[in-house]
Amino acid sequence: MPVDIWLNAPLAESASRAAELRALGVDGVFTFEGAHDVFMPLTLAATADVDLMTNVAMAFPRSPMHLAHTAWDLQSLSGGRFRLGLGSQIRPHIERRYGSVWSEPVERMRDTVLAVQAILRAWQHGERLDYRGRFWQHTLMTPQFDPGPNPCGVPPVLVGALGPRMTEMAAEVADGLLVMPFNTERHFRERTLAAVDKGLAGSERPFEIIVEAIVAMGDSEERVAGARLAVRNLLAFYGSTPAYRPVLEVEGWADLQPELNSLSKQGRWRDMAGLIDDSMVDALTVSGSPADCARRIRTRFGDSVSRVCCYFPGYQVADAEIAGLVAALHS
The missing domain is CATH 3.20.20.30 (Luciferase-like domain)
Structure with missing residues (x-):
C-alpha cells in the first residue's frame, strides 16, 4: 500500500x-x-x-x-x-x-x-x-x-x-x-x-x-501513551464541529458533539480533550507500535x-x- x-x-x-x-x-x-x-x-x-x-x-x-x-x-x-x-x-x-x-x-x-x-x-x-x-x-x-x-x-x-x-x-x-x-x-x-x-x-x-x-504511534509503551494523549486534542476539535457529528452518531456518541461545541466556544480546550476516552481514541485513530x-x-x-x-x-x-x-x- x-x-x-x-x-x-x-x-x-x-x-x-x-x-x-x-x-x-x-x-x-x-x-x-x-x-x-x-x-x-x-x-x-x-x-x-x-x-x-x-x-x-x-x-x-x-x-x-x-x-x-x-x-x-x-x-x-x-x-x-x-x-x-x-x-x-x-x-x-x-x-x-x-x-x-x-x-x-x-x-x-x-x-x-x-x-x-x-x-x-x-x-x-x-x-x-x-x-x-x-x-x-x-x-x-x-x-x-x-x-x-x-x-x-x-x-x-x-x-x-x-x-x-x-x-x-x-x-x-x-x-x-x-x-x-x-x-x-x-x-x-x-x-x-x-x-x-x-x-x-x-x-x-x-x-x-x-x-x-x-x-x-511509538516504539515503546511510553511513547504510544504520549501520542494517544496528544491526538485527543485534535479529536476533541474535530468532534466539536457539527459537520463531523455523523461519525460520532454512527458510534452512538452523537450527544458528545454539542457538548464539545459548547466548550469550544468557551475556549475550554483542555476540558474538551478530557471528554475523549480510550474507546474513542481506539475507534478514531490507529495506535501502537x-x-x-x-x-x-x-x-x-x-x-x-x-x-x-x-x-x-x-x-x-x-x-x-x-x-x-x-x-x-x-x-
Missing part, C-alpha cells in the same frame, strides 16, 4: 524534508490548509522524487483558473506526480476567515471540479474553453494564457469529503475521494463506501480512494483504498518509526 506523510517542516526545509522522507521509503507527501500556504511547500518539494498532494486545498475562495494553473505547474515540476485535492471547509471559516462566499457546498464543489477539469482539458487537448456552470463561467482562453499540452499529463482532481452527499458527488465527477481523517471503520464501511458506490452507479471509470489516518499501526490500517481500510495518508498531530514521531510503519505497509 503506497504511503503519504504530512510534510511538516519549516518552509525553507520543505525540499530537504521531502527527500528525507523519500529515503525512509515514503511514497508521497501531502499538505493541508493550516497556518501556511498549501501549495508553496509542494513547489519546493517537487525536486524530491515523491508524489505530491494537497489534502486539502480550500476550493471556494479560489478561482478554478487559479487552481488549474497551480495544478498544471506542480504537475510539470514534479514530473507528473501531483494530485490536486480540494475541500470545502465549513461556513464560518469560508465567510469569516477567507472572506469568501458559502452556499450550496455540494453543488458549488461540483461546479468547481467540473470547471477545473474543463480548463485542464482545454489546455491538454486544444478544446475551446466554454464552461458555463451555476457558479463559474470560463469562456475565454487566448494563446498568451494557454500553457499548451502538459507532457506529464493532466493532474487528477480529488475531493475531500465526509458526508454522503459530498462523497456521492465526488464519485460522480472527480478523479478520486480523499476520506477525511475523523472517521471510524464502521462509518467508513457503512456510509462512505455506500455513497461512493451510489455516485459511481456501476461506472467502470478509474476512481481513486485515499484515506487519511490519524496515527498515534509501527507494526501495530500498519496492521490496523490494513484491517480498517486495506481492501477498499488505493493508498493511505498518515497524520501524526501534536507530537513528534521519530524517523525510524516512520520507516517502520512504511515498511510494514509496503510488505
Whole structure:
C-alpha cells in the first residue's frame, strides 16, 4: 500500500524534508490548509522524487483558473506526480476567515471540479474553453494564457469529503475521494463506501480512494501513551464541529458533539480533550507500535483504498518509526 506523510517542516526545509522522507521509503507527501500556504511547500518539494498532494486545498475562495494553473505547474515540476485535492471547509471559516462566499457546498464543489477539469482539458487537448456552470463561467482562453499540452499529463482532481452527499458527488465527477481523517471503520464501511458506490452507479471509470489516518504511534509503551494523549486534542476539535457529528452518531456518541461545541466556544480546550476516552481514541485513530499501526490500517481500510495518508498531530514521531510503519505497509 503506497504511503503519504504530512510534510511538516519549516518552509525553507520543505525540499530537504521531502527527500528525507523519500529515503525512509515514503511514497508521497501531502499538505493541508493550516497556518501556511498549501501549495508553496509542494513547489519546493517537487525536486524530491515523491508524489505530491494537497489534502486539502480550500476550493471556494479560489478561482478554478487559479487552481488549474497551480495544478498544471506542480504537475510539470514534479514530473507528473501531483494530485490536486480540494475541500470545502465549513461556513464560518469560508465567510469569516477567507472572506469568501458559502452556499450550496455540494453543488458549488461540483461546479468547481467540473470547471477545473474543463480548463485542464482545454489546455491538454486544444478544446475551446466554454464552461458555463451555476457558479463559474470560463469562456475565454487566448494563446498568451494557454500553457499548451502538459507532457506529464493532466493532474487528477480529488475531493475531500465526509458526508454522503459530498462523497456521492465526488464519485460522480472527480478523479478520486480523499476520506477525511475523523472517521471510524464502521462509518467508513457503512456510509462512505455506500455513497461512493451510489455516485459511481456501476461506472467502470478509474476512481481513486485515499484515506487519511490519524496515527498515534511509538516504539515503546511510553511513547504510544504520549501520542494517544496528544491526538485527543485534535479529536476533541474535530468532534466539536457539527459537520463531523455523523461519525460520532454512527458510534452512538452523537450527544458528545454539542457538548464539545459548547466548550469550544468557551475556549475550554483542555476540558474538551478530557471528554475523549480510550474507546474513542481506539475507534478514531490507529495506535501502537509501527507494526501495530500498519496492521490496523490494513484491517480498517486495506481492501477498499488505493493508498493511505498518515497524520501524526501534536507530537513528534521519530524517523525510524516512520520507516517502520512504511515498511510494514509496503510488505
